[in-house]
Amino acid sequence: MLKLSLDALEIVETIARKGSFAGAAKELFRVPSTISYTVSKLEDDLGVRLFDRFGPKVALTAAGKELLKEGRYLLRAAGDLESRVRRVASGWETELAIGMDSMLGPSSLQPDIEAFYAVADQTRLRLVREVLSGTWDALLDRRVDLLVGAAGEGPSGGGYTAEPIGASAFVFAVAPSHPLAAAGHPLDKSDLLPYRAVAVSDSARQLGTRTVGLLFGQDSLAVPDMETKYAFQLQGLGFGFLPEAWARPAIEAGLLVEKSVVEPKPDETFYLAWRSGEEGAALTWWLRRMREDSPFARMIARPCVQVYG
The missing domain is CATH 1.10.10.10 (Winged helix-like DNA-binding domain superfamily/Winged helix DNA-binding domain)
Known part of the structure; x- marks a missing residue:
């Protein structure tokens, strides 16, 4: 035995x-x-x-x-075998886990969730937020079944299918009280190095982690998600790039100051992704729904100023 x-x-x-x-x-x-x-x-x-x-x-x-x-x-x-057995029996998964990057709001999926429950109330939904490579890690490690908004391209090696669903521009911003707010020229590395960056920690467990926007030897405050990064930058605890959809309302309200930098952050593409070869009814429903009406714009456009202002 x-x-x-x-x-x-x-x-x-x-x-x-x-x-x-x-x-x-x-x-x-x-x-x-x-x-x-x-x-x-x-x-x-x-x-x-x-x-x-x-x-x-x-x-x-x-x-x-x-x-x-x-x-x-x-x-x-074993988990894969269980899923396949249940899927063969009913066609509908017993559970579907949907992952997304931490800068996207799961509550914006409410109309999609309501429409899904109207046709598949026996499938449990589980929403998961990860950071940077953590989204891809969760998909390949089978912790989620579908990614609705994974930041950046997936890892090499295949095993998944991905389609772009949106893109975000980024703004370098500091609080009005931050010393860099008064700078009258595009900021370069020598300007940034003396001050603290606020950086979101990658949540990947198996894949290699990504480090975004940090200089060698840079003092940094590592935080678990984009919401915390946004809040701390509003409070003047450090600097960094923020999604434009988050930063622009705060800049217009005078809560943040946009600064020009010598090395701006390029736009980030976000992806819809799932493991290749999986064809459960719930997954199929969500893929069709996301393709017909991409939720990206409403997922990233969140009223952060109202939350933290």
């Missing part, structure tokens, strides 16, 4: 990702004692130690890393 179960693998993978048994228990909706028992039993059955314990924090041993290296493929394969 096999000593390794998919349930145990999922627990080990979650512990490794969260860094603690307590974090894994919270994400998996289990009590910590169940997590500890499962890991201890698996270690006893395999005759190896999977984690080094450092108080509440844990780290994978060499054996644990080897287990997860192949174990993650097994988990993805």
Whole structure:
């Protein structure tokens, strides 16, 4: 009899990702004692130690890393098999996860969600926001099924289909109180280096992360999403590029000052993307809906000034 179960693998993978048994228990909706028992039993059955314990924090041993290296493929394969079985039985997925970049507003999909539920109320929807390469990472890692607004081109290697759905220009902006607001010339690297940049952290887990707009040796304030970056720049905590749809209303209201820079940020294209070969009824419905009426303009045009002003 096999000593390794998919349930145990999922627990080990979650512990490794969260860094603690307590974090894994919270994400998996289990009590910590169940997590500890499962890991201890698996270690006893395999005759190896999977984690080094450092108080509440844990780290994978060499054996644990080897287990997860192949174990993650097994988990993805099992999830794929479950999805295919359910899809064959009904044609409609039991769940569809939709991912998007953090600068896009999921609430803007309300009319699309209402229209979807009118024809497919048995399919659960889950909306996920990621940052930069994190959107593509979530798709290829099967954490989402469809991307509605992934920033920038996807990674090489294929496995997915992508279509552009919109593009965003960017504006370099600072608060009126920031020292750079008074500069009367296009800002270059020497102007920017003495001050702090506000940068959004890439949420990718498997793919390489992207770093946008930072100079070598630049002091930076790393934040989890574009909303936080926007709010901190309004408060004068640093500088950086913002989507024009967000920055323009604040500039017109006198809350931000637009500055010319020697090296402007090029426009960013956003993509609709899904894994190649998947044809569930829910995915098909959303692809048709997004192609007929792209939601990009309403997803990026959000009333941020009202939220933070």
